[in-house]
Amino acid sequence: MANTFTLLLIGATALTGLVWLLDSLLLVRFRRQRVLKGESSAGKAFDAETINKLMAEPGWVEQCKGIFPVIAAVLVLRSFLFEPFQIPSESMMPTLLKGDFILVQKFSYGIKEPLNNHTLIPTGHPQRGDVVVFKYPEQPTIDYIKRIVGLPGDRIIYRNKELYIQPACTEGQTPCPQLQKVSQTFLGDYQTDPYPMERFAEQLGPVNHKILKIPVALDQVQNYYHQSGNLQDEWVVPEGHYFAMGDNRDNSKDSRYWGFVPERNLVGKAVFIWISFEFERPEDSAMPGWIPSAVRFNRIGGIQ
Structure with missing residues (x-):
């Protein structure tokens, strides 16, 4: 059971960390390009509200990026510092x-x-x-x-x-x-x-x-x-x-x-x-x- 939980924790950390990395290096570029194409088509610069909407992260990316630091901290704490035990x-x-x-x-x-x-x-x-x-x-x-x-x-x-x-x-x-x-x-x-x-x-x-x-x-x-x-x-x-x-x-x-x-x-x-x-x-x-x-x-x- 202890090993199973450790595997799940490592897997969840790796998955959410990969999504965070993918968004930081790749997906955010696609969103910027979408803004630039939109401005080019409209012939004018978008206001801040429109840009924020177009640059907004998909829900699943936002959730992964929010969860990643939490479970990464739990993994480090549980693996190297203190682990609860019943x-x-x-x-x-x-x-x-x-x-x-x-x-x-x-x-x-x-x-x-x-x-x-x-x-x-x-x-x-x-x-x-x-x-x-x-x-x-x-x-x-x-x-x-x-x-x-x-x-x-x-x-x-x-x-x-x-x-x-x-x-x-x-x-x-x-x-x-x-x-x-x-x-x-x-x-x-x-x-x-x-x-x-x-x-x-x-x-x-x-x-x-x-x-x-x-x-x-x-x-x-x-x-x-x-x-x-x-x-x-x-x-x-x-x-x-x-x-x-x-x-x-x-x-x-x-x-x-x-x-x-x-x-x-x-x-x-x-x-x-x-x-x-x-x-x-x-x-x-x-x-x-x-x-x-x-x-x-x-x-x-x-x-x-």
């Missing part, structure tokens, strides 16, 4: 809720061409704890949003609902970092249906954020992505890739299940919730489900 699932609770509308900073990880996501100008790399939007590796037409847990070269273990990270050892670093359990502080129960959850504060690099766990849920180790040479619940992040997880740890299809996020799949960093809608209503409500039932103004703000 949270479609509960995998990033409690950080992001279904119904949140966020802004993704497109230039955080490189200036990329909008169609194939190829990097044109490198500007940076994800840091541990960043919330990022990326093309789902198994189906790149779908955008996913998760938190970066592992950087290239990191060793990641997720065992008994605990996260362990051994940062990559850089050249010349002595001693190399050791495997450490990521700090988590219990904050209390988080009541949702159908299972009660527990909320924790997790310190992931410089980022302190909240996560959820379902105490009664078992780790689905048998479904984890198995990296050759490692245990089923252990991974070493390849160069040029990242390990991403949802904050709703027992309700997230993430790198534990399908592997790593290639750097070329990165879309941008999620930075701001600009509006948040609630869609909950009684089952017997006559209102369609896609119409918001409330606005959560308290959720507007930056993303941690």
Whole structure:
């Protein structure tokens, strides 16, 4: 869907821009010639009102020229600066809720061409704890949003609902970092249906954020992505890739299940919730489900 919209936006920009260029270079000349021929036939110069009528652009040209700067600006803004994104699932609770509308900073990880996501100008790399939007590796037409847990070269273990990270050892670093359990502080129960959850504060690099766990849920180790040479619940992040997880740890299809996020799949960093809608209503409500039932103004703000 994201790629389809991008294609439509590029096509509309190209079409309206071509009409604007065609009118500026060619059609306006035809209109001037029409004025000159008319004056020659009449044997006198036309007044300003007549000239304006003869020089007036056709309706379809006027509309294209009016639309072109608007959609060109939208294309530039959406492709290189900020792109709106709607949270479609509960995998990033409690950080992001279904119904949140966020802004993704497109230039955080490189200036990329909008169609194939190829990097044109490198500007940076994800840091541990960043919330990022990326093309789902198994189906790149779908955008996913998760938190970066592992950087290239990191060793990641997720065992008994605990996260362990051994940062990559850089050249010349002595001693190399050791495997450490990521700090988590219990904050209390988080009541949702159908299972009660527990909320924790997790310190992931410089980022302190909240996560959820379902105490009664078992780790689905048998479904984890198995990296050759490692245990089923252990991974070493390849160069040029990242390990991403949802904050709703027992309700997230993430790198534990399908592997790593290639750097070329990165879309941008999620930075701001600009509006948040609630869609909950009684089952017997006559209102369609896609119409918001409330606005959560308290959720507007930056993303941690």
